[in-house]
Amino acid sequence: MELSGYQTLALARDGAVLTVALNRPELMNATNALMEIELCRFFIEVSTDPETRVVILTGQGKAFSGGGDFGYIREAMDQPERFWNAMPYAKRLIFSMLDCPKPIIAKINGHAMGLGATLALFCDVTFAANHAKIADPHVAIGFVAGDGGAVIWPQLVGYNRAKEYLFTGEALLASEAERIGLINHAVPAEELDQRVLAYSQKVAAMPARAVQWTKASINIGLKQLAHSIMDASIAYEALSNQTHDHREAMDAIRDKRRPDFTGD
Secondary structure, eight states: OOSSOOSSEEEEEETTEEEEEEOOGGGTTOBOHHHHHHHHHHHHHHTTOTTOSEEEEEESTTOSBOOBOHHHHHHHHHOHHHHHHHHHHHHHHHHHHHHOOSOEEEEEOSOEETHHHHHHHTSSEEEEETTOEEEOOTGGGTOOOTTTHHHHHHHHHOHHHHHHHHTTTOOEEHHHHHHTTSSSEEEOHHHHHHHHHHHHHHHHTSOHHHHHHHHHHHHHHHHHHHHHHHHHHHHHHHHHTTSHHHHHHHHHHHHTSOOOOOOO
16 A cells, blocks of 8 residues: 555554655644545555554544634635535545444544544544543534434433533543543553554454454444434535634634624
8 A cells, every 4th residue: 555645644564564654744733635535545545454453543743633624614604515515425435434344543642633533433442541532622613513413322322411512612631531431541641652553463363254254243323324314414514614603613713712602
């Protein structure tokens, strides 16, 4: 598999374990259109890579991912066609992860917000550094949690608890996320690399077909659920892109003030 043909991702191999890092550290690895396209491409290509048995997903620098690129989000308010054109990729990205036969292990090295949290939580097993915070603050900026959060959070922590956090975008420390079942493990930052690599190598040493077909079997129900929810949730997110409250939230971030939401 070609490891150098990506602009927004950094790939590194350790035997049968392939690490893919979101690689925009100067912007907290914020996701833009190109990164979504490249992530889709990566998960499709790695699916048939004979050298790779396990994938580690992480972020370069201090963050896992700060979520969507605010520059792109602001531009999409005035050019809604850009948002509409990106909608198919949001769904394709989630299904490229669910359809990838190789186990995907999240190494949450720093904060995972918005779409960053969604990417981490759709991984098959999740490890986070103790200092990392996880949140889906779509609603806090006037957006619907449409890019996968409405699918995965209820499956991990239950419907009421998912709504508690998605309604406000409140961030959880890794230790609390582990306690409620949102992630598998919260570990000291200095132990994160070794813990993730040790587990990944353990999985890579297992019978590959058995592991891959077990993942496929477990994901049947999750894929059915994602299919039934994501068209609607992404459409609702596109509608919320045109609301007054979303524009007010983005203006407040720009002006460094508290937003004044009106419900419109």
